[in-house]
Amino acid sequence: MKALVCWADGVQFTRGTHEGLPLLSYRCAPRDKLATYRQLRAMGLRPNGSDPVAVLYGRHNRSGKTWFASLYLIANAAPVRPMTPAKWTALAKANLARRICQTCGKDPLYVVPTSTHQCWKCFELNENTEMAEAS
Ligand SMILES: [Zn+2]
Known part of the structure; x- marks a missing residue:
């Protein structure tokens, strides 16, 4: 499935949509542009009030259940406010x-x-x- 996405020019391949957002599999998500909340925190960043732009999905190896995680634009993220x-x-x-x-x-x-x-x-x-x- 092809869709217009906001983190890249032109049409990108997605796995459809999930709650209105492009659905990306773990492998095809651009790691340099998109990150989950946890990944942002690991980088010392926070979504900064911006909404997720895509949904990442994967499958748990053990249970075989599909999981979903919101993906945020790294470009829109802001540093986690430290104690100044x-x-x-x-x-x-x-x-x-x-x-x-x-x-x-x-x-x-x-x-x-x-x-x-x-x-x-x-x-x-x-x-x-x-x-x-x-x-
Ligand atoms: Zn006194």
Whole structure:
């Protein structure tokens, strides 16, 4: 079967269509142009929101069952977003903010309780003054 495909000029041989996409057998899929999601990940790439352009199919040796896998254009793929320095900084800042005592503004080197947002020193001081005021 011949079909117009988007990864090559002109008409290419396919094995028909599967859910509207050209169906390719494992052997005739152009490995330099198309890749499955797993193959993209192995290359440090992701589909980048693009839809699969073809369906790859093969047969399991043991079970004899046919499997299908979506094929993406490698040209449309984008690198998997790594943790950038800016992201690490933002994360560190968020963690630091959770440690800062809202009363004395110091970093007690532990995450302060979310109920009080105070370090234990200030919390105790508060308790004592409240008790002193009460008596
Ligand atoms: Zn404090």
